[in-house]
Amino acid sequence: MHHVIRSIAAVLSGVLIAGLLPLLAQAGPAPVVVGVVMPLTGNLAAFGKTSAAGVELAADDINAHGGLSGLGGAKIKLVIRDSTSEAAGAANATARLIDDVHPIAIIGTYASFLSLTSSSVAERRGIPFLTMSFTDDLTNRGYKDTFQVVPKASAIGAKQIEYVLDIAKHAGKQVKKIAIVYENTAFGTSQAAGLKKEAERLGVDVALYDAYPHGLTDATPLVQKITASGAQVVFPESYFTDTVLIVRALNQSHAKVQIAGGAGGFVVPAFKQALGPLADGIMSIDTSSYDAYGGFEQRYQAKYHTFAPHEAYENAVSLYAIRGAIDESRATTPAALRDALAKLDVKGGPFAGLPSDGVKFDATGLNALAYPVMVQWQKGEMVTIWPPGPGRAAPAWVGASAK
């Protein structure tokens, strides 16, 4: 009797397990948790939101196309946290995110001064931290877990002056005197320092080199200094808010000066909305070519009805880099992913919007392939103008000639 019951039980449980198996298979491999820490409140909230939007678009794209093939189609699960617009807030949010959800990697934190504190926390906990912040300090501290997908600020600053001189020469002008104004944050100071060093190496007179506090309430004194310096080109290294005040005040001063901004506030949709026709002719260095974002740009347009700003795309690139590393290595732990990222070498596809067309990190964690491009606002559109190449627009020089 007993063995009859036992065999019935065995058959029944076998049936049950067989019935459950497809369900288990449907649940699939566990999702891979990626943390996103961005400034969603405070004065950088606008950039934090576009940054997070970019990562979300990339995650949707990856999940809709079969997930992570290296892990049997595992889906990516994003956990997005608010860093606030304060350095201490960024560190706290990063630490809590790691403790709460144990992410395999973190993408953050838009602004350089926020990324500096976030990345320190991630380094201590051994979690790979991917960023599109510019400052040199991110990858010159000897950290093992910080990965910078864009060129670093000093290199961006150097290219800013180099490209402008080339463009001027192309237009038959010679640039002798420039002004550099920069906000006194991690981003502004390191980019301005690189620019100044390169300008001096190239024998250009830096007539004004002036830091100002981020969050100006009035730019007229600063602009008075720019016009008094007699510079032909001004290089403002600023986020959006100060950028708008500076450009408007420059126009009020009737100065005929070519503006060549340092990315930041110059390459966002709000720039055009705030300045309208005043935007035309303004150049800026940029770390990716938005006219080459391809499918990402179209999906962003469809969802948010504006062009994708560089921070949206470059944060998406960070997620695509994580996917590339996981697919290569089948990494399931932060440490394994870190080693895979260090060996990553990807090109094309979602990386086509980077001027370098790919990502390959060097020993410091910097994307060694990365280099910036010069963009210009022409008739309300932002186009890539330098270095010249197929599909790139012709630059238009609006500054004065050398006096």
Place this chain on the structure above:
Amino acid sequence: MALVQAVVNGLLIGGIYALISMGLTLIFGVMEIVNFAQGDFLMLGMYVAYFAFVGLHLDPMAAAVLGFAALFVLGALIEIGLVRRVLHGPQISQIFLTVGIAITLQNAALALFGADFQSVRVPYQASALSVGHVQIPVPYLLAFAWSAAVGIALHVFLGRTAFGRAIRAVAVNEAAATLCGVNVRLVRMVTFGIGAGLAGLAGAVILPYAYVFPTIGLQYVVIMFTVAVLGGLGNVTGAMLGGLIVGVTQSLSTLFLPSALENLIVFAIFVGVLMIRPAGILGRANVR
């Protein structure tokens, strides 16, 4: 020439700083409440002007009236509902209340209007009048004109009208004002309303050269307090004087100092003045 230009720039921005700070100082003068939400009232005034521009195609200089009206109503409601309850409470509760209002307004704005930077495009935005070699930026000039008009109107209102006298009576001695038949509760409500309304008006008139987002108030609140305390917290004429001093000092000091230090001399003067006159330039020496 650079000197003249710097003085002109400084006077223009100083006039605007004065306008921004008048509401703060009025509220303190009458109610002895330090309103930390004043910067956020300014932010709301900017949004009023922004939406008036987008929805009604109204120039911010005209929308300033709407900014005043909207913030007057909000200010009066906040006074009735919240401020009134802590008026005779410990100072710490007053601080917590106004800081709490500030945080609430910032986050309400973030939820309602989003984090995006908004600004308007008006024809005079990038234009300047040339007087000799001196450039006078038009948006600043218009905002300055509003500041002067408001300063004069406030002066007349407080000095020459019955209600203005009632406000001053409450400021000097609440109990005596009550005994003389002044409706103190009404005076307080209207004063807080005017104070908030002035910030709303100031927000609207600076929009043509500035931009708005939910936490913009924080950028202006330090200036507000510097100007108001320097002139004498509670003294409206003092706020005007303080505004001009801060504006001209900032502008002149950037002629020979790095821009990052534009507030160095301002605060040196600030500390110096407070050492000699602890209640500010025009402040009452014996604050209770």
